[in-house]
Amino acid sequence: MLVLLSLLLIAHGASSSIRCSAIPNYESTDMISLLDFKRAITKDTRRALRSWNASIPYCQWEGVMCSLRHLTRVTELNISDLGLAGTLSPSLGNLTFLKILDLSNNNFTGELPPLNRLHRLQLLLLRNNSLQGMIRDTLANCSNLELLDLSSNLLVGEIPLALANCSNLEWLDLSSNLLVGEIPRNIGFLSNLLFVYLGHNHLTGSIPDEIGLLRNLLDLFLAGNGRLSGGIPPSVLNLSSLVVLDLGNNMLEGALPSNIGDMLPNLKWLELDYNKFEGHIPASLGNIPGLRRLGLSFNNFIGQLPYLECLRASLLVARLPGARDPSSSSSSPVPKAADRRLIDLRLPLEPAVTGDSHERLDKPTDFRRAITEDPTQALRSWNASIPHCQWEGVNCSRTHPGRVTVLDIGGKGLAGTLSPSLGNLTFLKRLDLHNNNFTGELPPLNRLHRLQELWLQNNSLQGMIPDNLANWSNLEVLALSSNLLVGEIPRNIGFLSNLFLVDLGDNHLTGSIPDEIGLLRNLLDLFLDGNGRLSGGIPPSVLNLSSLVVLDLGNNMLEGALPSNIGDMLPNLKWLELDYNKFEGHIPASLGNISGLRTLGLSFNNFIGQLP
Incomplete structure (x- = not known):
């Protein structure tokens, strides 16, 4: 059963939205709102919005699409990747028939406008701008929202509890911002979530047990927060569909669940490096047939590296102390990873040195x-x-x-x-x-x-x-x-x-x-x-x-x-x-x-x- 199925253009190419080619050009609320939005744009070097003028019906403006049933109502505004700069006018909140709003990959600044009236909104993409302030009323009326991407901005404050109102949300990306506080426990109410990206913020506290309620989850990315603590909650093992689990660069600790490889059989990417995990590396990791990426370096594991022969040879597990360097004068071969003694896993995998041993130690100063x-x-x-x-x-x-x-x-x-x-x-x-x-x-x-x-x-x-x-x-x-x-x-x-x-x-x-x-x-x-x-x-x-x-x-x-x-x-x-x-x-x-x-x-x- 498909969870997120875009409208299919089949049987004569029918669609819920179509460009308006014969719409009278009179001043509707939507046109006024679009013009207000344009006035807040201070830079349009590519003249991407040159069609936004009174001589052209606004349903034919660049990036604008209107409803087929409600002919003057804007259902999509997509002006991503156009190098636009300015602030986001509050008038966006008046486009109440809007289903798709995509302003990503521009240079917008200022705070998020109130979008709580956009109850039809399904896709909200504002990634890779310089938006500031807190996520406030944006999520107040989001029951139809399926994709929320605010990543790569300068947003501050905590992840709002109102996120739980987005009951149909399937894609959540708030990564690469300046968010603080804990991951809200009510994230577990969002049972349709497939992708959760909250990495590269300043989040603290533990990973909530409620994350294990997201049984459809495919990707969970919490890396790079630096201060997430505690262990991996046992409930994570309920996420049997998980493909990506990246918890690297935090302060997580404790032992890994011994049955992690049996309970998460669909993992392709598992990154746990730069934490404080300890104990033995679970042998069950060798039971994950499709694992392509394994990062365990810079932790405090002990014991032996278990048999991982079924995994790709290029897995980034670690270079283990005591393993013989290929450049050594000894003729003994380098042991296979499965045979190496494990003192700790704080050293990243290091290739052998080749070439001139007197090559100078380059510094990235010219880059600076x-x-x-x-x-x-x-x-x-x-x-x-x-x-x-x-x-x-x-x-x-x-x-x-x-x-x-x-x-x-x-x-x-x-x-x-x-x-x-x-x-x-x-x-x-x-x-x-x-x-x-x-x-x-x-x-x-x-x-x-x-x-x-x-x-x-x-x-x-x-x-x-x-x-x-x-x-x-x-x-x-x-x-x-x-x-x-x-x-x-x-x-x-x-x-x-x-x-x-x-x-x-x-x-x-x-x-x-x-x-x-x-x-x-x-x-x-x-x-x-x-x-x-x-x-x-x-x-x-x-x-x-x-x-x-x-x-x-x-x-x-x-x-x-x-x-x-x-x-x-x-x-x-x-x-x-x-x-x-x-x-x-x-x-x-x-x-x-x-x-x-x-x-x-x-x-x-x-x-x-x-x-x-």
């Missing part, structure tokens, strides 16, 4: 000089009086002192360009600069052959995706969404066989989806949505990605018929979004064979026939 704005003084520790391995967001190797392995300064509001000196950090495994205001082109990073994670989403980076991707043979995460990238998806992406997350959505990419994408047999999530001009069909090779959980190709110009056997070949899909394209033909009956499918978006295409 290319930053022109640091509004939160996030880099105040980046000075000569402090060792660079103690700078904010910098981690260094324990086995090769001075060599930077992690540069993580995402969500700091930084502006500037990316210095080519980043390419000198040859020991770098994780580069995370997401949710900043970096501009210019991607620097040459072809020397970063140890790189495993590249998080650059939600900036204003330009140019093309580098065509030397093949140098990143260890890459597992490629996140470049919500930038201004152009050109085609490089075909040699197929060489990156370790990738399990590819997020290239919300750019300006063109051309077709390369056949080589089907070589990424470990891929779990593929986001290519919102590029607008990706064309051609779904390549048959995509059906080789049997582990795929998320496939989002929406808002492009893709066409052709869907493969008739898509549901049989992609049995692990939870999220399939194909809306706002030019697909045609019949909707495959095999979609009904995907037992775990939770979200299906097929609207605004040219499908014919009946819904199977």
Whole structure:
């Protein structure tokens, strides 16, 4: 049974909303409200709202859609990714027929306007702006809300108790803000929740037992709050559908449940690093057949690493003290992870050193000089009086002192360009600069052959995706969404066989989806949505990605018929979004064979026939 099913454009392309081409242009309440909203916009460098004038019926304005039944009432306002700046006018609260409000990926500031009158609202997306203040009346009348995304802003205060009013909510993303306080216990009332992202705030207290009432939950992301404490509540083991559980970078403690692997058999991603967990690592983790990511480093585990042979060899468990280094003069082989003695798990997995041992210990100082704005003084520790391995967001190797392995300064509001000196950090495994205001082109990073994670989403980076991707043979995460990238998806992406997350959505990419994408047999999530001009069909090779959980190709110009056997070949899909394209033909009956499918978006295409 599908929980979130977008309206399907089938049988003559019927839809609940349509652009108004013959609506009289008189001053309705909605038009006045839209003009008030426009007046509060102070910057529109792309002239995206040039159609918002009295000579054009407002139902034909950019981003505006009106009801087919109530001809003058606005049902959708979608002006995301347009570089708009200003404040959000309270007049938005007068658009009482609004179902979709998407202002994400702009530069709006100020407080959230009161939206408590929008009782029809289903999708509210305000992510990646600079909105401030508290979440107040926004949630007062939200019984129809299905998706709430306020992530990557500057919101403060506590998560409001009124959240419990959103009884139909399926997607909750408040991550990367400045929220404080505890996770409300009444979150357990939101039984339809599929995705919960509350990470990278300043939340405190324990994880509430009531989280275990969310039996449909697929993703639970609480990482990076720093001060969440207590243990993993036993009720979490009730979440048998869980695919992602990320609790890293907190102060959680205690032993892991011994049966965690038996009770959470669908996990693909389990991150518990940078906490205070202790005791033995449960042997039951080896019973999770689809686990692709396991992070346990920087805790206080003891004993032996259990037999995890069924898991991928590249799992980020830890490099264990006492394991022989391949660069050692001894000829003894490095023991398999399952055979290594475990003293503690506070050391991250470290690859062997290759190349010139006299290579200088590079510091990210040139990178700092290319930053022109640091509004939160996030880099105040980046000075000569402090060792660079103690700078904010910098981690260094324990086995090769001075060599930077992690540069993580995402969500700091930084502006500037990316210095080519980043390419000198040859020991770098994780580069995370997401949710900043970096501009210019991607620097040459072809020397970063140890790189495993590249998080650059939600900036204003330009140019093309580098065509030397093949140098990143260890890459597992490629996140470049919500930038201004152009050109085609490089075909040699197929060489990156370790990738399990590819997020290239919300750019300006063109051309077709390369056949080589089907070589990424470990891929779990593929986001290519919102590029607008990706064309051609779904390549048959995509059906080789049997582990795929998320496939989002929406808002492009893709066409052709869907493969008739898509549901049989992609049995692990939870999220399939194909809306706002030019697909045609019949909707495959095999979609009904995907037992775990939770979200299906097929609207605004040219499908014919009946819904199977």
